[in-house]
Amino acid sequence: MSVQGNSILTVNNIEVIYNRVILVLKGVSLDVPEGKIVALLGANGAGKTTTLKAVSNLLRAERGDVTKGSIEFRGKRVDKMTPPELVKQGVIQVMEGRRCFAHLTVEENLLTGAYTRKVSRAEIKRDLERVYAYFLPLKERRNSQAGYTSGGEQQMMAIGRALMAQPAMILLDEPSMGLAPQLVEEIFEIVRDLNQKEKVSFLLAEQNTNVALRFADFGYILENGRVVMDGKAADLAANEDVKEFYLGISSGARKSFRDAKHYRRRKRWLA
Amino acid sequence: MLFFIEVLIGGLLAGVMYSLVALGFVLIYKASGVLNFAQGSMVLFAALSFVSILAMGVPFWLALLLTLAIMVLLGVVIEKVVLRPLVNQPQITLFMATIGLSILIEALGQMIWGSQVHGLDLGINDIPFNFYGVFISQFDLFAAGCAAVLVAGLSLFFHKTKIGRALRAVADDHQAAMSVGIPLKHVWTVVWAAAGFVALVAGLLWGSRLGVQFALTLVVLKALPVLILGGFTSIPGAIIGGLIIGATEKLAEVFIGPYFGGGIENWFPYALALVFLLIRPDGLFGEKHIERV
Amino acid sequence: MIYRETGQYKSNYGTDEQIFPIRQDRIGVMIILAVAYLAVPFIGNDYWFSAILIPFLVLSLAAIGLNLLTGYAGQLSLGSAGFMAVGAFAAYNSMLRIEGMPFLLGFILAGLSAAAVGIVFGLPSLRVKGFYLAAATLASQFFIEWVLTKFPWFTNYSASGVITAQKMVLFGYAFDTPVSRYVLTLVIVTLLALVAKNLVRTRTGRDWMAIRDMDVAAEVIGIPMLKTKLLAFAISSFYLGVAGALWAYCYLGTVEPQAFELARSFQLLFIIIIGGMGTIVGAFFGAAFIVFFPIFLNLFTSTVFAGQLDPGMLSHLEQFVFGSLIIFFLIVEPLGLARLWQLGKQKLRLWPFPH
Numbered sequence: 001m002s003v004q005g006n007s008i009l010t011v012n013n014i015e016v017i018y019n020r021v022i023l024v025l026k027g028v029s030l031d032v033p034e035g036k037i038v039a040l041l042g043a044n045g046a047g048k049t050t051t052l053k054a055v056s057n058l059l060r061a062e063r064g065d066v067t068k069g070s071i072e073f074r075g076k077r078v079d080k081m082t083p084p085e086l087v088k089q090g091v092i093q094v095m096e097g098r099r100c101f102a103h104l105t106v107e108e109n110l111l112t113g114a115y116t117r118k119v120s121r122a123e124i125k126r127d128l129e130r131v132y133a134y135f136l137p138l139k140e141r142r143n144s145q146a147g148y149t150s151g152g153e154q155q156m157m158a159i160g161r162a163l164m165a166q167p168a169m170i171l172l173d174e175p176s177m178g179l180a181p182q183l184v185e186e187i188f189e190i191v192r193d194l195n196q197k198e199k200v201s202f203l204l205a206e207q208n209t210n211v212a213l214r215f216a217d218f219g220y221i222l223e224n225g226r227v228v229m230d231g232k233a234a235d236l237a238a239n240e241d242v243k244e245f246y247l248g249i250s251s252g253a254r255k256s257f258r259d260a261k262h263y264r265r266r267k268r269w270l271a
Numbered sequence: 272m273l274f275f276i277e278v279l280i281g282g283l284l285a286g287v288m289y290s291l292v293a294l295g296f297v298l299i300y301k302a303s304g305v306l307n308f309a310q311g312s313m314v315l316f317a318a319l320s321f322v323s324i325l326a327m328g329v330p331f332w333l334a335l336l337l338t339l340a341i342m343v344l345l346g347v348v349i350e351k352v353v354l355r356p357l358v359n360q361p362q363i364t365l366f367m368a369t370i371g372l373s374i375l376i377e378a379l380g381q382m383i384w385g386s387q388v389h390g391l392d393l394g395i396n397d398i399p400f401n402f403y404g405v406f407i408s409q410f411d412l413f414a415a416g417c418a419a420v421l422v423a424g425l426s427l428f429f430h431k432t433k434i435g436r437a438l439r440a441v442a443d444d445h446q447a448a449m450s451v452g453i454p455l456k457h458v459w460t461v462v463w464a465a466a467g468f469v470a471l472v473a474g475l476l477w478g479s480r481l482g483v484q485f486a487l488t489l490v491v492l493k494a495l496p497v498l499i500l501g502g503f504t505s506i507p508g509a510i511i512g513g514l515i516i517g518a519t520e521k522l523a524e525v526f527i528g529p530y531f532g533g534g535i536e537n538w539f540p541y542a543l544a545l546v547f548l549l550i551r552p553d554g555l556f557g558e559k560h561i562e563r564v
Numbered sequence: 565m566i567y568r569e570t571g572q573y574k575s576n577y578g579t580d581e582q583i584f585p586i587r588q589d590r591i592g593v594m595i596i597l598a599v600a601y602l603a604v605p606f607i608g609n610d611y612w613f614s615a616i617l618i619p620f621l622v623l624s625l626a627a628i629g630l631n632l633l634t635g636y637a638g639q640l641s642l643g644s645a646g647f648m649a650v651g652a653f654a655a656y657n658s659m660l661r662i663e664g665m666p667f668l669l670g671f672i673l674a675g676l677s678a679a680a681v682g683i684v685f686g687l688p689s690l691r692v693k694g695f696y697l698a699a700a701t702l703a704s705q706f707f708i709e710w711v712l713t714k715f716p717w718f719t720n721y722s723a724s725g726v727i728t729a730q731k732m733v734l735f736g737y738a739f740d741t742p743v744s745r746y747v748l749t750l751v752i753v754t755l756l757a758l759v760a761k762n763l764v765r766t767r768t769g770r771d772w773m774a775i776r777d778m779d780v781a782a783e784v785i786g787i788p789m790l791k792t793k794l795l796a797f798a799i800s801s802f803y804l805g806v807a808g809a810l811w812a813y814c815y816l817g818t819v820e821p822q823a824f825e826l827a828r829s830f831q832l833l834f835i836i837i838i839g840g841m842g843t844i845v846g847a848f849f850g851a852a853f854i855v856f857f858p859i860f861l862n863l864f865t866s867t868v869f870a871g872q873l874d875p876g877m878l879s880h881l882e883q884f885v886f887g888s889l890i891i892f893f894l895i896v897e898p899l900g901l902a903r904l905w906q907l908g909k910q911k912l913r914l915w916p917f918p919h
């Protein structure tokens with residue numbers, strides 16, 4: 001895919017192995033242009049979360065290694081940096097399943113996001129108010145324990161926490177997981193807002209291909225650890241193969257079972 | 272009646288001594304979710320180092336500083352060698368690692384400093400106070416004072432400072448804390464060094480009570496009921512739990528024990544803590560277990 | 565390549581549901597059993613039987629018991645040695661006080677009494693979880709120790725508190741040589757291990773694993789908490805009780821509470837963690853490690869450091885290495901030797917390719 005403008009993140013042909021035995025990513029390359037939202041799509045087990053964790057270097061804790069390839073953020077190699085160093089560089093990951101600090105209050109959760117920043121307390125307070133402006137329900141629940149908040153609030157808290165680190169890029173892992181459809185729309189609207197107003201780039205791993213392609217600028221489709229398709233989000237959404245396999249829209253009239261077996265478009269890219 | 276009060280106060284103050292050991296546990300558990308079984312060995316190691324350095328002729332305060340430095344160094348090494356590779360492992364794995372650690376530290380202490388019993392004199396007169404006919408040990412009061420200062424300081428640290436908040440975050444979820452940029456290694460080094468300091472205080476006080484010997488590691492078994500009762504994550508809980516356990520243990524020993532032929536103090540605190548647990552499964556003051564299905 | 569499963573088709577339900585569906589596994593297990601039953605009794609010497617193989621087998625059995633409770637059902641227990649003690653004393657007292665009690669029945673009674681005690685001390689698990697439960701099980705450990713030492717009825721009013729275990733006689737054959745005791749222990753352990761391996765594949769085993777993974781969800785889908793948790797405690801304690809009886813009768817030759825102290829509970833916990841929680845084969849791996857390692861270490865230090873260090877220092881050094889090795893193993897593979905074994909098999913599947 002041709003690069004539009006400056007790339008803030010370049011992943012070059014990485015191979016990831018877990019426990020030294022299980023090969024999960026078999027040469028994934030992608031590019032996130034500055035100021036854009038890039039979606040990483042695919043079914044379960046395709047390797048989306050692994051790709052994100054490879055970028056933010058959280059793999060080591062799960063006994064995973066990037067054995068080949070390189071990852072560059074703003075032109076600098078970041079393969080060997082520790083997660084805290086990466087956060088200081090401006091890349092932060094919002095993990096799958098929200099992962100809030102259950103025993104801290106909502107406000108304390110948000111404040112932990114600002115840990116790496118060495119700025120005055122007043123400025124952190126201002127950032128906190130900005131985050132509350134984006135996520136109004138959080139403000140109402142600012143003093144309750146995070147473990148008792150709802151899924152949607154926890155997702156907002158996780159994104160808000162990442163925002164407090166003033167990142168240049170957020171790696172968002174399955175933000176729609178476990179959320180009501182209306183809330184999913186809301187969250188994605190906020191993501192778009194953040195992208196346009198705060199100029200934060202996003203690399204989004206998402207199973208809900210429909211919603212992701214509506215809000216993203218570019219997309220990559222992963223299958224079995226390989227990138228099988230990429231392009232502008234609008235093009236992907238119109239692509240026949242994507243429509244059939246990921247959006248559940250098939251062309252043509254209703255098919256009988258025999259027809260479906262015969263005329264079903266084959267996934268040609270499976271190796 | 273006076274006897275009862277005397278036993279009660281004696282028990283309360285003994286309980287404070289248990290709390291001091293329990294505080295070390297709470298500190299580490301609150302900051303990393305690890306139940307540090309090696310706390311007892313750390314107490315012994317601290318006390319051993321201190322008396323051995325003293326025996327070499329080093330003046331009291333310098334010896335104290337040196338021992339503190341040793342404990343901090345121990346904390347740094349533990350963090351680097353044991354904890355860092357085990358980030359994100361389930362609690363029980365870390366717990367087992369600390370059991371291995373306790374064996375190691377005990378052996379190490381005895382290899383370096385020898386295994387004979389040392390006496391320890393802190394220079395505190397043990398002349399009992401006579402308080403309206405009740406005799407209270409000065410030493411115990413001093414220990415209670417130390418504990419109070421520690422508790423106040425630690426509580427403030429955990430709830431009012433940025434790094435205290437980071438510590439509590441790490442205890443909740445290692446990986447999420449890492450993803451947010453909290454540098455686990457610095458955090459844990461601080462925590463283990465602090466726990467080493469608490470172990471030193473406990474070691475000195477217990478050491479002057481019991482003499483510095485292997486049996487010091489067994490104070491762990493006395494601290495566990497305190498932790499169950501007070502909650503693994505609560506600093507005031509460690510004190511209140513200690514007071515309750517200490518008092519009831521002494522009272523049971525004196526008033527109930529003779530009916531059973533004595534020896535009940537081994538299991539009585541545990542049974543008592545168990546009863547409390549049935550009412551408050553997370554301890555009296557512990558953080559409630561929050562689960563989403 | 566060595567471990568390829570291609571070509572192994574199952575043509576009926578029986579073969580599909582067998583415990584070892586892969587032919588290489590079956591062959592391996594058959595070889596091990598053949599060696600254990602047919603070769604070892606003839607080539608082993610008394611020292612090996614009484615000091616190495618019998619404790620290895622009995623500790624494996626006890627570890628299986630603890631694994632059922634902690635590895636499969638997720639209830640962390642630090643009181644396992646107490647249940648072993650109950651088993652040992654129950655076997656002793658039943659054989660003492662009931663005329664003509666066959667010792668095998670005595671062992672079964674040992675298991676049943678331990679199970680009963682286990683149920684009682686398992687009741688807190690309905691309310692308490694995690695480390696709080698572990699610390700609560702210590703109550704059972706200390707209480708049982710106290711009861712057995714305090715009330716002389718259990719030790720038959722013996723003056724020293726140490727009682728010799730009775731002879732084990734079956735149809736006139738006395739099991740008093742190390743070889744015979746080895747074979748007896750081997751039979752009992754293989755039988756009970758087989759039962760355990762099947763048990764964890766049944767509904768009970770799956771219920772336990774559900775509780776271990778997420779007990780709230782398990783309760784919501786209808787798994788009865790009370791019955792399942794108490795059953796875990798009961799069956800686990802049964803195994804521990806039988807192991808305790810075997811420990812007293814086949815290994816020590818005496819029945820004493822000191823053999824079942826807190827250190828033993830921790831030893832069992834080590835075994836299942838190093839061996840691999842939640843696996844049956846892990847109990848054997850862990851027990852092998854715990855039994856063989858001190859011997860190797862002793863040999864190593866006495867040959868390398870012979871005469872240079874006094875015995876006290878030597879034993880401290882051994883302890884130091886033991887502690888370090890535990891930590892080392894946990895770092896290398898926190899899921900235990902069983903997981904290393906699984907990864908090894910996975911590598912064998914792909915060999916000569918690396919992944």
